Amino acid sequence: MTQKRLLAIILGLYLLITLAYGVVNPLFEAPDEHWHFFTAVYLAENKSLPTVEENYDTWLSQEAAQPPLYYILGGALIAPLDTSNARDEVWLNPFRLQSIGNAAALVNKNQVIHTAAEQWPWQGTVLAAHLLRIFSTLLGLGTLLAIYGSARLLWPKNERLALLAVALPAFLPQFNFLHSAISNDPLVIFWCSLALWQLIWLWQNQPSRPRLLLLGITIGLAALSKNAGVLLLVFAVGFLFIVQLTPSLALPRREREPASPPFGSGLRGRGNLTAWGFVETAVTLILPVLLIAGWLWWRNWQLYGDWTATNQFIRLADGDRGFTLWQVLGESGGLWRSTFAVFGWFNLLAPAWVYAVWNVLAVLGAAGLFRNIGDRRSEIRDLTRWSHNNLQSPLNQSPKKRVLAHGRHYFWLRHWHNQGVCPGR
Numbered sequence: 001m002t003q004k005r006l007l008a009i010i011l012g013l014y015l016l017i018t019l020a021y022g023v024v025n026p027l028f029e030a031p032d033e034h035w036h037f038f039t040a041v042y043l044a045e046n047k048s049l050p051t052v053e054e055n056y057d058t059w060l061s062q063e064a065a066q067p068p069l070y071y072i073l074g075g076a077l078i079a080p081l082d083t084s085n086a087r088d089e090v091w092l093n094p095f096r097l098q099s100i101g102n103a104a105a106l107v108n109k110n111q112v113i114h115t116a117a118e119q120w121p122w123q124g125t126v127l128a129a130h131l132l133r134i135f136s137t138l139l140g141l142g143t144l145l146a147i148y149g150s151a152r153l154l155w156p157k158n159e160r161l162a163l164l165a166v167a168l169p170a171f172l173p174q175f176n177f178l179h180s181a182i183s184n185d186p187l188v189i190f191w192c193s194l195a196l197w198q199l200i201w202l203w204q205n206q207p208s209r210p211r212l213l214l215l216g217i218t219i220g221l222a223a224l225s226k227n228a229g230v231l232l233l234v235f236a237v238g239f240l241f242i243v244q245l246t247p248s249l250a251l252p253r254r255e256r257e258p259a260s261p262p263f264g265s266g267l268r269g270r271g272n273l274t275a276w277g278f279v280e281t282a283v284t285l286i287l288p289v290l291l292i293a294g295w296l297w298w299r300n301w302q303l304y305g306d307w308t309a310t311n312q313f314i315r316l317a318d319g320d321r322g323f324t325l326w327q328v329l330g331e332s333g334g335l336w337r338s339t340f341a342v343f344g345w346f347n348l349l350a351p352a353w354v355y356a357v358w359n360v361l362a363v364l365g366a367a368g369l370f371r372n373i374g375d376r377r378s379e380i381r382d383l384t385r386w387s388h389n390n391l392q393s394p395l396n397q398s399p400k401k402r403v404l405a406h407g408r409h410y411f412w413l414r415h416w417h418n419q420g421v422c423p424g425r
Helices: 003-024 033-046 061-065 069-078 124-154 159-170 173-178 185-204 209-223 228-245 275-304 310-316 325-329 332-340 352-375 377-391 399-418
Strands: none
Touching: 003 124, 003 159, 003 173, 033 061, 033 069, 033 124, 061 310, 069 124, 069 185, 124 159, 124 173, 124 185, 173 332, 185 209, 185 228, 209 228, 209 275, 228 275, 332 352
C-alpha cells in the first residue's frame, strides 16, 4: 500500500471518528461551547464585534473579549440560518456548576437540558451548532496536513515516521473531542501548526522576504484567533535568531540559492548575523502581524486598558483568587489526563486503560527525546562555544562589535534577572 493511500486512510478515519464525536456528544456539552456559539451568533446577527460591559452578556461571557477571527468566520458560516430564537431554545441546567471539573461529583453532569429539537433532521439553531462543529473538524484536518508537511521536512527519507506523526494526534481522544466542539482552539491550533511547518522550512533553507512575510501573515492570523498567537510570535523570532546564529544547528534539505537576499544586506548567511540583519528580519516578520492584529490590540487598550483584554477574563472569573503554587501543582494530574481524554466540562473521564496506553506512549516519546538530545551533544557544545567566543571576548573586537557584545550581555542578564535567577529581583 502506498504512503499516500495510508495517509488518506488515517485522515479519513480521523474525519469519521471526530464527526461521530460531534453527533454523539449532545450540543453544548463541551467546555465553553455555548459561549463560543452565541458569540458567533452575535456577529452573524449584528455584523459588529461584542464588548464586555459592566453588566456583561452571560450568553457570551468571556468570549466577547476574545480575538474575533473564529467568530467572524463562524458567524459568516451560520448567517444564512435562522438563529433568532437561539436563546429561548437553549435551556441551561440550573445545577450545572456543581459538576464542572469534578468527574467524581454525584450530580447531573449535563450543562444543558436537552430536548427533541436536537434530533435529526437538524434545523435552525441546532443545524447552526452542528455546522460550527463540522468547521472545527475540518480545521483539525488542516492541522494534521500541516503536521504531515512538517514531518516530511524532518524525515524526508522516512515516510513511516511522517505517518506516525499524523496518526498520533489523529487518534488521540482529546484531539478528536476538541475538534468536534464549537471553540476557537481548533483555529489557533491550525495556524500554529502551519507556522511551525514554515519555521521548519526556514530552518532547512535560506529564508527570503516572501517566506518571512508569509510566516508573519500566519502568525498575525493566529493572534487574531486567540492571544496564544502572541506567544507564537515570540517563539518564531527567538527560533530564527538562534538558527541564524548557530549554523551547525541547521538541517539543510537541499542546496539552493534564494530568489532574493535572505534578509537583505544586513545578514550574510547563517552564523554571520549582524545587528541590522536581525532587525530587518524581525521587522519583516512582525510588520504583517501588526497590520493584521494591531487594530485589535489598540481597540482592547481603548476599551479595557489592556491590549490583550486579559483583565476582562480575570474580572469575569471573580478576580485574582490568589492560588498558591502548591494549589496549581495540585491540578497537574487533571491537566495531564486532559492531554489524553477528559470529556464534557472536564467532568467525564475515559476508562483507566485509556490513560495507561497513552502514558506508555508518552514515556516512550520522552525516552526518544532524551536519546536524540544525547546524539546531538556535539551541536550543543558548538552552541556553547559560540556563546563563549562571541559574548566573552568583546575586547578583541572592533568598537562597533564591542557595543553589540555589551548589548548581548545586557540582554541575557536582564532576561535571567527577570526570571528570578539573579539576586535582587
